[in-house]
Amino acid sequence: MSEKAVSEKAVSENAVSGRAVSERAASGKAVNEKAAREKAAGLDLTDVDHRVGKPVGGGQLWDPCSASDVRRWVMAMDYPNPLHWDEEFARESRFGGIVAPQSIAVALDYGHGAQPACVGRIPGSHLIFGGEEWWFYGCPVRPGDTLFQERRFHDYKVVETKFAGPTMFSRGDTVHRNQHGALVARERSTAIRYLADEAGRRGMYDDRIGEARRWTDGELTEIGKARHDWLLSNRAGVSPRFGEVEVGDTLPRRVIGPHSIASFTTEYRAFLFNIWGTFHWTAPDGVEDPWINQDPGWTEGFAFDEEGARIDPRERDGLYVGPSRGHIDSDKASRVGMARAYGYGATMGAWCTDYLAYWAGTDGMVRHSKADFRGPAFEGDVTWFDAEVVGKQDESVWGVPLVQVRLRLTDQDGGVLVTCTAEIELPF
Incomplete structure (x- = not known):
């Protein structure tokens, strides 16, 4: 009418x-x-539905993990656990040398671990990370190891969001095994796929547009002290005993930041698949149309040039060209619904694992964690970690006692970035 x-x-x-x-x-x-x-703003899912439940392909790193790869990773994650970078310290540990943190599995994978959750072409779309769930099996990654991945597109749902209207939450599974076939970890990643133009119109983060926050010298001193205090909280790697831990205990507070273009770039380059020529495409046997490196439908200006990259690898570099460019370019970030340069979801997942593993010490480990990503870490922000013991299990499906910990990551204004629940194995 x-x-x-x-x-x-x-x-x-x-x-x-x-x-x-x-x-x-x-x-x-x-x-x-x-x-x-x-x-x-409706999503075109005609290329998605028929792929649900099917194995998919992806990238496979050519080279084994090196000690330098481990050091680069913990440097990028701001995780100064000496077990992962200090050769003399590591040799005196029960590992007898440098060993990778549990979080490195995602760095030895393709696509920040989201490959099996980004399946099917959705024209005009963009992707951000919605969360990660991890299971670890007690097989550490050492220099010289190679991880191989088996991937499957699990499922998806579409919901109405304030951020972008109709939005797809898709999940994909990855199994990580080493060169001996030993099971290292399993991951279920959640990708959030949406129409970039619609997110730009809605402007959910428009209140963050503008210059990144400037911190006073006094504030930076306080942040630096909090960071240093956390480093000293368990630098020796002493594991708390299961019987000594009580429900209600709090873990030492941690802080990362202020985040910057430099820190985001350092994080990006620690994911090895982003280095020129480090991977090749693989596909599961016997699968028709296994979705290896097809175009997911990235919005204009965010796609790779796969053919051009055969001559100039920068054409699929990701940081300069491709869907990740908004992480270090505020103008590009605004085109996909973000106010300015922002951090990586897979990085926030690794922060959670590293933080919990540091508390667990060298005789403990993170067995399972589920992290939901609620908001981005913007340039200029800091991220605070606060955690509490919320449960204990004398017996578990793992055959070991577990402590349950609830973790929250927030920014300087109390905005929630991540909520995480984890089960951690501790010695008796």
Whole structure:
């Protein structure tokens, strides 16, 4: 019905004033515009449905993990556990040398671990990370090891979000085994796929547009002290005993930041698949159309040039060209619904694992964790870690006692970035 018809109908039926008619017409127009916008924001999932439950392909690193790869990773994650970078310290440990942190599995994978959750072409879409769930099997990664991945697209659902309207939450599974076939870890990643133009129109993070926060010298001193205190909280790697831990105990507080273009770039380059020529494409045997390196439908200006990259690898570099460029470029970030440069979901997942493993010490380990990503770490922000013991299990499916810990990551204003629950093995 036209605006004129709406107004005439309102006058005849309700005998309202001219002002009321005008207001109602304006309201009707707004409703129609909203409906039209929401219809236009619908996701085209015709290339997604038939892929659910099927194995998928992806990238495989050519080279084994090196000690330098381990050091680069913990440097990027701001995780100065000497077990992972200090050769002399590591040789005196029960490991007898440098060993990788549990979080490195995602760095030895392709696509930040989200490959099996980003399956099917959705035109005009972008992707951010929604969460990670990990299971660890007690097989550490050492220099010289190679991880091999088996991937499967698990499922998806579409929900209405304030951020981008109709939004797809898709999940993919990855199994990580080493060169001996030993099971190292399993991951279930959640990808959030949405139409970039719609997120840009809604402007959920527009209040963060502008110059990144500037910190005073006094504030930076306090942040530095909190960081140093956490480093000293368990630098020796002493594991708390299961019997000594009580429900309600709090873990030492940690802080990372302030985040910057430099720190985001350092993080990105520690994911080895981002280095030129480090991987090749693989596909599971016997699977028709296994979704290896097809175009997911990235919005204009965020796609790779796979053919051009055969000559110039920068054309699929990811940081300069591709879907990750918004992480270090505020102009590009605004085009996908972000206010300015922002951090990586897979990084936040690794932060959680590292933080919990540091508390568990060299005789403990993270067995399972489930992290939900609630918001991005923007340039200029700091991230605080607060955790509490919320449960204990004398017996578990792992055959060992477990301590359950609830962890929250927040920014300097109390905004929640991550909520995480984990089960941690501790010695008796």
